[in-house]
Amino acid sequence: MKRLLPLLTGLVLLLTACGREDLSALNPQGPVAEKQFELMKLSIGIMALVIVVVFIICIYVLIRFRRRKGDKTIPKQVEGNHTLEIIWTTIPLVLLLVLAVPTINNVFGLAKDYSKDKNAVHVKVTAHQYWWEFEYTDYGITTAQDLIVPTDKKIAFELVAADVKHSFWIPAIGGKMDTNPGSTNRMFLEFPKEGVFRGKCAELCGPSHALMDFKAKAVSPESFDRWVAAMKAPAQMPADxxxxxxxxxxxxxxxxxxxxxxxxxxxxxxxxxxxxxxxxxxxxxxxxxxxxxxxxxxxxxxxxxxxxxxxxxxxxxxxxxxxxxxxxxxxxxxx
Ligand code: HEC
Ligand SMILES: [Cu+2]
CATH class of the missing domain: 2.60.40.420 (Cupredoxins -  blue copper proteins)
Structure with a gap:
């Protein structure tokens, strides 16, 4: 293990440096990913706190109450001690409540359905082996691989798959959600910052699963309108x-x-x-x-x-x- 440690450390550094646009959920660039990140921090924080406190008490007890030389007495028995039982029931209960309230709140908040909202941009995402199709149902246009979104609106996604199961994920913005053949999942995301965000298929779907990338490109509202108009213009064909x-x-x-x-x-x-x-x-x-x-x-x-x-x-x-x-x-x- 000692000899493997430097190798593993190196590997972790190498792997985390992979890629260009950030493929990390730990660097949120929008409100949905932020809320998800807050939940991660809260739950990991609580778990870390429990581990630290339990280990400190454990080590303290091991040392303080160990059997000393020549000591043959039986230690004081505490089974059925009401005070102790109330303490070790209440503390976990409180911790679970602290975890549960924001979790439930966000689970329902982030599942809000904007599919009928007139102010949202509606995008039907169809995942194919190994590419992504984006249909803008409000505008009657379809594009692929680059998802163009305005920074000022919620994007209401309808997620389906054309062949096998895939999963739609833009780590910096939010997700992930499965795309299934034959049934529709819904989710919304917001892209308040202009920029290019990397998206990925997050469900093993075939030999090129790892290459099933796409980009989300958030642009200003004016730029988005120009893009929609340009998409609707008559198609260009080769001059020859x-x-x-x-x-x-x-x-x-x-x-x-x-x-x-x-x-x-x-x-x-x-x-x-x-x-x-x-x-x-x-x-x-x-x-x-x-x-x-x-x-x-x-x-x-x-x-x-x-x-x-x-x-x-x-x-x-x-x-x-x-x-x-x-x-x-x-x-x-x-x-
Ligand atoms: C049998 C159907 C089929 C035919 C015919 C075909 N393609 Fe494709 N093409 C695909 C599929 C499917 C993909 C997506 C592959 C992937 O990324 O997994 C693709 C991807 C592409 C892409 C990448 C698009 C992007 O947004 O990244 C280009 C460019 C392209 N094809 C050009 C062509 C050209 C030029 C021809 C004609 C010479 C052609 N294709 C003929 C099926 C086809
Ligand atoms: Cu896939």
Missing amino acids: PELAEKFTSQCLSCHAVGENGGNSAPNLTGVGGRETVGGILYNDEAGVEQNIHDWVIDPQKYKKGAMMPTAEDNSLTPEEVSGIAKYLAEYKLDY
């Missing part, structure tokens, strides 16, 4: 008609841009402006065009089990791959 045809036949069978195309894959409207490609290839590193290019050639290389064919299966020439990557990379929305 041959490329447009290829894109339509090979990509829009699953994907959509604007209103055109299928819905079994991420909606690609404005995909060039997303934080990542596939939730995991960061666009500020290799550049969005390079990422899309690499992804389209072989999605499985980055996400095992991703339900998208390779460029070869799509019978795309290298020029077509480059052309489509350029078109998609330049497809950005102003907001």
